[in-house]
Amino acid sequence: MEVKLWNDKREREMCDSFADLYAIIKTTEKLEKAYVRDLVSTSDYESECLKLIAQFKTLSSSLRDAVPSIERFVEAYRMDCPAALNRLLVSGVPATVEHRTSSSASAASSAAAVAECVQHFITAMDSLKLNMVAVDQVHPLLADLSASLAKLGTGILPLEFEGKAKVREWITRLSKMGAADELTEQQARQLHFDLESSYNAFMVALPNVRS
CATH class of the missing domain: 1.20.120.1130 (Vps28 C-terminal domain)
Known part of the structure; x- marks a missing residue:
């Protein structure tokens, strides 16, 4: 049986935005782990991290009313992303900028x-x-x-x-x-x-x- 997640265009756009936010957080977590394990070059890490941070700020701002707390969003969807939360919420800059x-x-x-x-x-x-x-x-x-x-x-x-x-x-x-x-x-x-x-x-x- 197909489960409908939205009733109108607005609800569908909200679901898409939630999915985008989820993807940005998960991608940031994977990028942080790849950098720590030396699986990505410093330049590639920094450019991708800057892009993710910018995307996160833009999206989280537009979802401010629907998602007032990113930490609660992460808990609600059972996401284990401590590195991403540190990078996106606490640091706000790539690790290369912090430790260069x-x-x-x-x-x-x-x-x-x-x-x-x-x-x-x-x-x-x-x-x-x-x-x-x-x-x-x-x-x-x-x-x-x-x-x-x-x-x-x-x-x-x-x-x-x-x-x-x-x-x-x-x-x-x-x-x-x-x-x-x-x-x-x-x-x-x-x-x-x-x-x-x-x-x-x-x-x-x-x-x-x-x-």
Whole structure:
């Protein structure tokens, strides 16, 4: 006997969206395991992971009313995907971005990486000043900043550089919000303050490396 899962077009689209969300989470879990087992190249992992994260944020935002909690969605469908939940909800960036180091980088590439960090710091702060406070506007800027900071490795910045932790904390916070959500005035001011203080600490740390 055929079981009908929907009664109209809207219900069918909702079922399709649920299936897409399920597939994204399961695919992310498999990708994380493949990366850990060295079954996929770093470049392929990073590009695919970035795409899955973007798809997840877009879809989870559109399903915000129907799926207010991704954790409950995972429990309801009995999905065992701890790595995917960490990547999609907690980290918000690929593992390569979190753990990338460049201790063997040349002076030229190090200088370029420093310049890239400065650019991303300034871009993020200027965007907040221009009232670009929607999650889908702020999150990519912080992800870019986090990635550029990770490129520097411990050869330039201290291992426990506070700026890295602050940026990761904001990425985690934004990852739990919908793409169309906006930071409150207080949140935007706090983020700008954290970015500015991190930028100042970043600039202070650089002379110690060159000396």
